[in-house]
Amino acid sequence: MRVLFTTYPQKTHFLMMAPLAWALRTAGHEVRVASQAHFADVITQAGHTAVPVGRDHGFWRLIDLHPDWLGGSEHGLPDPYDSAVLDPDEITWEHVNAGLRRQIQRWHKVVNFPMISDLVTFARVWEPDLVIWEPTTYAGAIAARACGAAHARLMWSLDVFGVTRDHFLRLRRLRGETGDPLADWLGPYAATHGAGFSEDLAVGQFTIDQLPDCMRLEARTTYVPMRYVPYGGPAVVPGWLREPPARPRVALTLGLSLTDHEDGGYVAGVQDILDSLADLDIEIVATIAEHEQKRLERVPGNTRLVPFVPLHALVPTCSAVIHHAGPGTLSTTALHGVPQLALPHDFDEPALAARMAAQGAGLSMLAGQATGAQVRDGLLRLLEEPGFRARALDLRAEMLALPTPNELVPRLEELAGRHRR
Known part of the structure; x- marks a missing residue:
């Protein structure tokens, strides 16, 4: 099958994806990794085939110039993702709702928008069976929707994104609210490709998690555990x-x-x-x-x-x-x-x-x-x-005790066959 990995150009996130991409390649599958053009050298240094998409966008340069752009408690601004590890009784609608709106505007839109159009175009031409995206590169879910591929998130840490999404939906229901900043953003893209917003655009059709059970943070979605394999980029042992x-x-x-x-x-x-x-x-x-x-x-x-x-x-x-x-x-x-x-x-x-x-x-x-x-x-x-x-x-x-990336490949083949259109 054909498998498309995608991430915005964040090195530490990609390094956590590379071993699974190797496993799929050595099992005989075709693999591509899509990101912005200036990130291609990082991808090819890992031995993978890079697909440049969209325009280069220096997100970290923006953060260097404006350290308070993303907010967070240290700047006196709401960080919704800290709610993922709080007791539900401590979490307020105002904190989660305002924080998510800020993060979508100043993080998720900023890193995804430059990639979405080109990524969708490539996916329609190459026709992957499975798209694997790091949990903030929602462009991967949109591309999968556009070409009918199955799609999954690959976690590089705790699933604060999925758990915060659960808290948002729970509090919205309790308060009788109707707004949804994530659906308002991703929904029009989904509609362009023949369907409305659905929760898989937020959390994938399933989620590959590299943490052991004792440390995992789980949302209301399907998790597929995988053993973490260290990779830090090109290196020489002194x-x-x-x-x-x-x-x-x-x-x-x-x-x-x-x-x-x-x-x-x-x-x-x-x-x-x-x-x-x-x-x-x-x-x-x-x-x-x-x-x-x-x-x-x-x-x-x-x-x-x-x-x-x-x-x-x-x-x-x-x-x-x-x-x-x-x-x-x-x-x-x-x-x-x-x-x-x-x-x-x-x-x-x-x-x-x-x-x-x-x-x-x-x-x-x-x-x-x-x-x-x-x-x-x-x-x-x-x-x-x-x-x-x-x-x-x-x-x-x-x-x-967790399955290695190589051992996980048959499971991914099964899930891709089940979810792709």
Whole structure:
């Protein structure tokens, strides 16, 4: 069959999609990955065939220029997706409704509109059997509707989008409201292709989820679990990483998104953290962007500074990992059974880190509030208390029990046959 993957040009989202695309290709299926033209090199570096669609749109440049564009609690503006992890009694219609309207206008429309027309045109010509889209690239659902393909979301983190959608529909029903900003936006596109708005345009006909059961956040839709497979892009294993560490190794990594898109620095105080760990008999491998390395006033003797190391090669050599709670970083660490100290900042990171900590596989503290001393205390607990390692290994076992992307292919073939027109 033919399978079309699509994402707006967000590197961390695409990297979570690449292993399933490989699995489908090695099973004999034709695979294409559609995104904006300037993102083609990222796609082809992963060994996939890129389909440039729409006009190039620098969404992250817009955010750099206007940091409050998306809103969020730190700007005093409603972020509807934080309701996904709240008790239903704490969620108000005003918060969810106003927040969703803002996010649709300033995020979802902005990243989808430049792609929709070209993506629909390509889908009609190529005629995929299955379209797989990351959960904010609603253009994929529209393209599937246009060509009659089955379609699914591929989650890269907690399903805050689906759960928030459920809360919106529940509160709208209770209040007797009639408005729906998502349907108002996507509905005219659906009507153009012969049908009105339906919930599959919001959450897919089914959803592929890469988190283990103990961490998954589920909406009222069909989930298909899949084992997470680490992929961080082109990488070379350095020579020093081939030798076992002489003392406990701790990784400090704060993610790709900031180094790719921003110049404002990390939220966590890197200098304070490194200074607080300087007297410990450990080896710290700090993957710090080069422009951030230049801001450091000193580098402790137990610290190795590098701009990048392939995380899936580094983590198995570590006794603990300190990180920003990005989904890929957290999942890679969990897959190798290593205790983790998460320093989340925004969006899905705090909720994801909290769920990891609730399993006993590590600790979590907000990046903007964590001092070097607190990080030190948390790290010492991870290194000295055996319970963290035991629970990290339990979490690893749960992840390994999920079907690999290759094992999932027959299920996707079945679902595509069931849903396509």
